[in-house]
Amino acid sequence: MNMIESPTSSPVSETSPKDGLGALLRRSPPASQAAEQALLGAILTNNKAYERVSDFLEPSHFSDEVNGRIYEAVARRIERGQLADPVTMRAEFEHTGLLNAAGGPAYLARLLTAMVGIVNAGDYGRVIHDAWVRRQLIDIGENVVNNAFGARPDLDGVDQIAASEEALFKLATDKGQEGGFVSFGKALTGAIDVAEKAFHRSGDVVGLTSGLRDFDKRTGGLHPSDLIILAGRPAMGKTALATKVAFSAARALLRDAEDEGVPPKGAVAIFSLEMSSEQLATRILSEQAEVSGERIRRGDIGQKEFDRFVRVSRELQRLPLHIDDTPAISLSAMRTRCRRLARTKGLSLVVVDYLQLMRPAIGTKPDNRVLEISMITQGLKAIAKELSVPVIALSQLSRQVESREDKRPMLSDLRESGSIEQDADAVMFVYRDEYYLQQRMPKESAYDSTDKFQIATEEWQRKMALVHNKAELILEKQRHGPTGTIHLYFEGEFTRFNDLDMIHE
Template identity: 80%
Template sequence: MNDLSSPASAAPPEEGGALTALLRRSPPANSEAEQALLGALLTNNKAYERVSDFLSPAHFASPLNGRIYEAIARRIDRGMLADPVTMRAEFEHTGLLDELGGTEYLVRLLTAMVGIVNAGDYGRAIHDAWVRRQLIEIGETIVNNAYGMADGTDGPTQISLAEETLFRLATDKGQDGGFVTFEQALTGALEVAEQAFHRTGEVSGLTSGLRDFDKKTGGLHPSDLLILAGRPAMGKTALATKIAFSAARAIQREAGEKGEKPRGAVAIFSLEMSAEQLATRILSEQAEVSGERIRRGDIGQKEFDRFVRVSRELATLPLHIDDTPALSLSAMRTRCRRLKRTRGLALVVVDYLQLMRPALGTRPESRVLEISMITQGLKAIAKEFEVPVIALSQLSRQVESREDKRPMLSDLRESGSIEQDADAVMFVYRDEYYLQQRMPKDSAFDSMDKYQTALEEWHRKMALVHNKAELILEKQRHGPTGTIPLYFEGEFTRFGDLDTVHDV
C-alpha cells in the first residue's frame, strides 16, 4: 500500500518544480543577432536594404537596441550617413549614449558584426524571436481571460478574440511581399491566358453556370470581390446560390475527369437563411419540385422519390454552408482558412454583407465606416486566399421612389466604400415583380371599358417580361459593363440563361 502511494506523494513537488522552471524561463530573444545586425548597419549602410522591408524597432528584444536601429534607419532614410562617428554624435545629443554605457557599446557592436552579407539572416532571427514572444503574450492573455479576468466575454467570444489576435500576428508577413519583376508578372499573366485557351467557352476563371455572364467576364477570377445587389424579392440569394452550385458542380466534374478528389470547395456564409433552407432551395431547383410545396408536404410519391434521388446525387458536391448569424469578419476569415487547409477553397459567397460584423475589437464611429471595414476585409480575404468572393448587398429604398426602378451604383447602401472596394458590382432586377404590383383595379376606373383596356395592356406588358430577369453589370474593373438577360422561374426560384433567339 505504501509502495503504491509513494509515487503519488512525490508527484506534486515534481509538478511544482516544473512550473517554477517554466515561470523562470526568459522570453525568446537573440541579443547576438541584434548586436551583429547593428554592427553590420554601422559598417555598411547598404545592409539596411536587406532588412528594411520587414524589420522594425519594435521587433528588438532590447529596447536600447531597438532605439539604435530606429536612429540608424532614420538617418539612412533621409539619405544621410549612419556610421560610428555620426551616430556617436547623435547618441550623445539625445542622451542615449549614457544609457548604453558609453562608447564601449558601439565598439562591441562593431566587433559583433560577422559580415553584411549575413544581415538578412540576422534580421530574420530577430523577427522570429519577436513572433515567439508575441505568441507567449497571446497565450498568457488567453489563459487569463479563460480564468475570468476579462469581464463580459463568454467562451465563444474569447475564442473569436484569440483567433483575431493570432490572425493579426500571422498576417504581419514581414519578409513576404515586396516587388516582383515584370518578367514574373508576365509569367502569371501568361498562365491565366493559357488556362483560358485550353478551357471551352472562353472562361479563364471559375464558371458561374450562366453562359452570357461568363462570356462578358471570363468567369469568376481569383482575388476579385464581386458585389451582387438588389431590392428584396429580386432573387439575390437564388442567383448567388445558382452560381455557387454551378461552381461546385464544375469543380467536382473537373476532378472526376482527372480521377482525383475535388481540389477546392465553395463556401457559402448564409447570415440570413438557415443551411436547411438554402439546401431546400438547391434541391427544389434541381429536382424541379416547388420549395413551397416541399415545406407544406404537398408532394406526391414520385416527386418525393425524385427529391430523394437528387439529394443523394448532390450530397457529394464540394459545397459547404455556414449559417452562423451576425458572423464577424475575423471568424469568417478563420473558417475560410480552416476550409482551405482541409478541403481547399475555390469560391466564397456571403449573404449578405450588411448582416456581418467587423473584426472583433474594432468600434467604428459610423455605419458607413463599419461597412467600409467589412468590404475592405472581404477584399483582403479574396486576395489572401486567391479566390473570388461574392458578397450580396441590400439596396436603399430610394429605388422605390423612381419611375424606372432599375438600380444604380448610388442606390447601394453606404455605397462609397462598397463601390470603391469591389472589382465588380452587379444588380439583379426583375421588371415582372414591379409590374405585378401595378395590376389595374376596376375601382380605379370610371367605366368598365377603360378598365378592360388597361387590363389588356397590363397583360401584354406582363407577357413581355414574364420569367425574365436582368443582371446589370454596372462596374467591372477588368472588362466591359452592360445588361445580361436571364431566365427566372419563380416556382423553383431558379435562374438560367435566356435564349432570346429561339423564344416562342
C-alpha cells in the first residue's frame, strides 16, 4: 500500500545567516497533492468516504484550487442524496470547464488511480487539513513580521501582540470557517433540544441562574447568546448587582459540578475596567462574610469577624470566577481572552464593567464616539453569539435623568448611542429611590418656623421608611419575554442585592 506523505515544504540548502530569510521565503507552502487526489478518488469510488471528513474538511482547505472545487461539487451532490461518481460528475465538470486547468476528463481517471483505500479517507482528510492549518500559520507569521517592521504604524507593540494572539486563537477555535446559512430544519432541531432541556429542568430557571428569584421568574435566567445591558446612574449599584449575578452564576456552576463529582464545566469572566481585581474581590468577600467593606479597608474588625472573613475567602477560592482588570481593554483583546478561557476552563457568562471604558477592535478608527460605542456593542453581541454565552454589559446613563422629577431611567437615557438599545437582547435599569430622597433631607434653614421644619422632617422620614433598603430593577426591554419592574432588597453596608419579600415586609 502506498503511503500518503505528510505536508512538507521543499528542502532548503544551507545558506548564510544573511540569506536565511530569503531562503525561508523561497520555500513552498505545506501541501499534499497526493492526499488531496487520493481523498477525491476515494469519495468518487464510494460516497460513504465523504462521511469520514465532512465534519471538518472544507473546500478552502485544499491547496489546489481545482481539487477544492471538485470536492465542493462532489459534496454538494452527496448532500442532496444523489450519487457522485465519475459518470454522474463528468457532465457537470464538462459544462463548467472545471477540469480544463487540470488536463480535462482524464483527470478523473487520474484521481481514481491515486485512490489508495476508502478506509483511509479520514487520514487523507486530516493530512489535508493539517497542511491548511500550517499555511494559515505561515500567513499569520508573515503578518506578524511585516507589522513588526512597520507595515502597520497605527499599531504599537502591545496592540500587535493582541492582534496576533487574536488571529491565532481564531485559527484554533474557528478553524477559519466562515458562518453560512443554516436550514430551518436544523435550527428547529436546536430549538426542540432547548425546549426539552427546559422541560426536564425543575423550577423557573431555564438558563444560568442570576441568583435573583424574581428576575429568574421573569426571564427564565441568563440565556446563551444574549447581550444584556445593565444601566444606571452612578451610586445606583450597577457593579454590586452585576457582581451578585456573577457570583451566583459561578456558585451554581460549582454546585452542579460537585453534584456530578466533576470539575466545573464552565466559568464566569468579569472584565472590571473601573475597579481593580482586589477591590472587586473585597466587595464579594464583604457581601458573603457580612463584614462592611469600609471596615475591611480600615482594618476596623474584630477577631471573630476576621476569622469569618478568612473562612469565607477559603470557600470562595474554589469558585470558577475569573477577573480581568485591564483598564481600557480593547474589544479584540477581550474576545481573545474569552476564547482562551472558553478553551481552557469553559465559559458560561461574561460581565463587562463597563462598556463606555472599552476601546473598539484594534486597527479600527471610528469617526466619532457614537460610532465607537456602536462598534463595541456589536462586538459584545458577536462574542455572545460566537461563544454561546450570555454577556452582561454595564452602561452609564446620561445626566438628563437628574433634570426630571421622576428620575427612573428610560431607554432614551442610554448614553452616547441608540445602538446600545438596538443591539441588546435585554435592557434593564437599576434604580434606588432612597438615594435621591436622601439628598432631599429637610434643612432647618429653609423653613421660617420650627413647626414647619418638624412637619417636613416627619414627612421625609415617612417616605424614607417606605423606600429604605429597596431597589428597583426596571426591565425596559426583553426580546424574548415581558418587561416590567422587579423589586429588590439592597443593603448599603455590604453593597448587597437580594430578593425582596413583598409579603412579609
